Amino acid sequence: MTNKKVIVIGAGLGGLTAAIKAAKTGCEVVVYEKNDKPGGKAGTVEVDGFRFDSGPTLLTMPFVIENLFKDCGKNIEEYLKLKPLDQSCKYFYPDGTIINAYSDTAKFAAEIEKKTHDKADDVYRFLDYSKDIYDLTADLFLFSQFRGVKSFLNGKALKTLFNLRKIDTSRSMDEAIRSFFKDGRVVQLFNRYATYNGSNPYEAPATLNIIPHVEHNLGAFVPEGGIKSIPEALYKLALELGVSFHFNSVVERIYYKNKKIFSVHVNKHDQFCNAVICNSDVFYAYRNLINLPGSRQKKVHDDDFSSSALVFYWGVKGKHEELGVHNILFSENYYQEFVDIFDRKVTPLDPTTYIYISSKYNTGDAPAGCENWYVMVNAPFNYNQPWKREAEEIREEILLKIERTLNINLRDKIVSERILTPDLIEEQTFSFRGSLYGMSSNGRYNAFLRQRNRSKEVAGLYFCGGSAHPGGGMPLVVLSGMHAADALTEDFNRGLI
Ligand SMILES: Cc1cc2nc3c(=O)[nH]c(=O)nc-3n(C[C@H](O)[C@H](O)[C@H](O)COP(=O)(O)OP(=O)(O)OC[C@H]3O[C@@H](n4cnc5c(N)ncnc54)[C@H](O)[C@@H]3O)c2cc1C
Incomplete structure (x- = not known):
């Protein structure tokens, strides 16, 4: 050619x-x-000796990138070293519960049984269900171009069609998750996966419950160097x-x-x-x-876009052993968060808060004795909201939440700061309305x-x-x-x- x-x-x-x-x-x-x-969007922010990944922070399905190098006859190891995480996330709840999402499924299931009212077997059953969805849909919807009706004209696709019930299109993610778990904390943990493509777990089809399989069974990774x-x-x-x-x-x-x-x-x-x-x-x-x-x-339609984000890049004095690389501080009312984001188009006032500290695995990302905190909350896509004011308000709420949940007074520890808002995401990458993932699901x-x-x-x-x-x-x-x-x-x- x-x-x-x-x-x-x-x-x-x-x-x-x-x-x-x-x-x-x-x-x-x-x-x-x-x-x-x-x-x-996979960029870098450098400020006052701190380095931050500006957008994505966690890699799943590393074999996709590995295959790209393989297809080109290259050894990926010479370009990129991907490291599996022992723990994909540490979850903190308003009632004081802490759940460690170990990558080892047996350890994770035991953790759920120890800390909640659900059983390890429920976790296994749920992850098997999630794997079934992946097995039935991945070839058709992920690993191939979508060609409309033509996509369904082969044996594997027909098998998917005959198993529509198994790919769970008619329930919402939340409804399906509740059929496996009775403890609200576990439901909230798995509902969060809707945000991996900027969607609302109370509306998105349960087919999206494929994502826990991708993270828990196939693994979560970070590259050396961030x-x-x-x-x-x-x-x-x-x-x-x-x-x-x-x-x-x-x-x-x-x-x-x-x-x-x-x-x-x-x-x-x-x-x-x-x-x-x-x-x-x-x-x-x-x-x-x-x-x-x-x-x-x-x-x-204008309302069909995925969510955006408010991200605070904070250079922080001190080391915080209570936190892992990826951490979530959950809100009291998860349902309300999605009403705020998708219906009211405002950033929730009690937002679930994500903290990613890459200097825990890539020590050069922060000066000695410091950490680089990437603190993110989900936000509505850009509708010309007053982002500067909204970011100021949310900043206060996040600081209070960190104090309440982790007992850390961060105010005096922040030595440098940059803020990313949905309008900036739109400006920097031309993403329509600053949404992170195109259309929502x-x-x-x-x-x-x-x-x-x-x-x-x-x-x-x-x-x-x-x-x-x-x-x-x-x-x-x-x-x-x-x-x-x-x-x-x-x-x-x-x-x-
Ligand atoms: C805050 C945040 C957190 C995220 N977290 C995760 C995560 O943990 N895990 C994950 O897998 N994903 C995550 N994502 C999503 C992930 O970053 C994106 O899905 C992915 O990087 C998008 O890649 P893309 O190819 O769509 O292009 P983009 O990254 O959107 O890049 C498009 C490029 O095209 C350029 N461009 C556009 N128009 C023009 C033009 N007219 N002329 C010239 N250049 C143009 C832009 O400048 C840009 O560089 C996150 C994203 C953000 C912002």
């Missing part, structure tokens, strides 16, 4: 993956990225494969002629190409980059409404990233980049572009 020129818009994890795969097949690949470095090592590794591989990058370059327009991709407008010039892989958020792209009047994505059929990796309207146009199939989160956007490049290769081979 030499002489075929492919332009990739955006160097997020999806765009980097697509560029790698397209270059591997022999295309000339050029990436335009509006920021000054690759990574998109999450930033992932985009760095992909960038290095892309360069080795001959991909060229232009940073500080905003693509302003995608042009097509006779329903075929023609060029993109960037840096005041039209760049001609045979194909475009768009890693820019699809809702942004349909509104700003390409004029496709009938496109369904243009019509997606709150509706039963939302998964089917995601942008497919191949445009139905224009030949030579492909989509990858969190707002395209199969969705948001690091492993899924890497899969989306692979699917987009695979679709491109198929079309080249069939002479369609």
